[in-house]
Amino acid sequence: MHYFRIEEDNSSVYTGHVEGSHKWGLPGIRNCTVCRATWGTDTRAYPSVDLSPVATLADFEEPRAEPIEEYERLCELARPFLPQGALLQPGAALGPLVGRAQGRFGPLVAPYSWTLLVQHEALQKLQAEGLRGLNGCRTQLRFRQRNSPELLELEILPMGRLHPDCLPPDRQPPCPRCGRRGLTRPDDMLLDTSTIPSHMDLFRLEDFSTVIVCTERFVDACRRLGLDGVTFQPLPMK
Numbered sequence: 252m253h254y255f256r257i258e259e260d261n262s263s264v265y266t267g268h269v270e271g272s273h274k275w276g277l278p279g280i281r282n283c284t285v286c287r288a289t290w291g292t293d294t295r296a297y298p299s300v301d302l303s304p305v306a307t308l309a310d311f312e313e314p315r316a317e318p319i320e321e322y323e324r325l326c327e328l329a330r331p332f333l334p335q336g337a338l339l340q341p342g343a344a345l346g347p348l349v350g351r352a353q354g355r356f357g358p359l360v361a362p363y364s365w366t367l368l369v370q371h372e373a374l375q376k377l378q379a380e381g382l383r384g385l386n387g388c389r390t391q392l393r394f395r396q397r398n399s400p401e402l403l404e405l406e407i408l409p410m411g412r413l414h415p416d417c418l419p420p421d422r423q424p425p426c427p428r429c430g431r432r433g434l435t436r437p438d439d440m441l442l443d444t445s446t447i448p449s450h451m452d453l454f455r456l457e458d459f460s461t462v463i464v465c466t467e468r469f470v471d472a473c474r475r476l477g478l479d480g481v482t483f484q485p486l487p488m489k
């Protein structure tokens with residue numbers, strides 16, 4: 252099986268533009284007690300999560316950095332609502348994508364390299380092909396036009412890692428407290444075959460969550476069904 256990276260197709264005829272953020276999220280952390288880093292990123296998103304039952308117990312709306320103890324407390328509040336296989340990190344995004352959208356959209360839409368949206372009908376076609384791991388979640392996007400499409404966000408779980416051969420040899424292990432790796436994504440990525448899930452046709456890398464990966468089966472189905480709007484770049488493996 253071959254694997255591909257999914258990215259926005261800048262050459263496509265679609266003019267659609269999405270501007271939004273997820274309804275809830277975990278804060279970033281300030282001055283980790285072990286590695287001393289202040290950081291957070293919203294590149295891991297779980298749009299199926301409904302935090303309404305605990306939203307009043309803490310602030311999941313204001314993006315900010317907190318001491319790691321507070322971050323860990325909020326993780327425990329959110330954890331019962333996460334999908335199976337979810338991994339948290341400071342700044343993780345939760346709940347539906349809320350915002351505005353405008354223009355003409357293809358069947359697949361990648362507003363950021365770490366976010367993949369799909370029109371409802373296209374998702375049904377992909378699911379009918381038997382592709383695994385496709386969970387379309389409702390968005391709350393306001394369209395400034397008539398005949399607006401129904402855009403769903405795919406919930407993409409982190410799994411699979413890059414091969415050590417494409418990473419700096421002198422890298423440090425992840426911080427044992429906050430999980431920070433502090434690595435820049437290499438230009439020449441090499442997937443680590445031994446970490447690739449065998450039961451999913453779509454996932455994001457666990458160590459570089461901006462990278463969305465799909466199987467050859469996913470690419471073939473999109474091509475056969477004429478589902479465009481994104482590009483598929485082959486990822487070498489080892």
Ligand SMILES: [Zn+2]
Nearest residue numbers: 283286426429
């Ligand atoms: Zn740390």
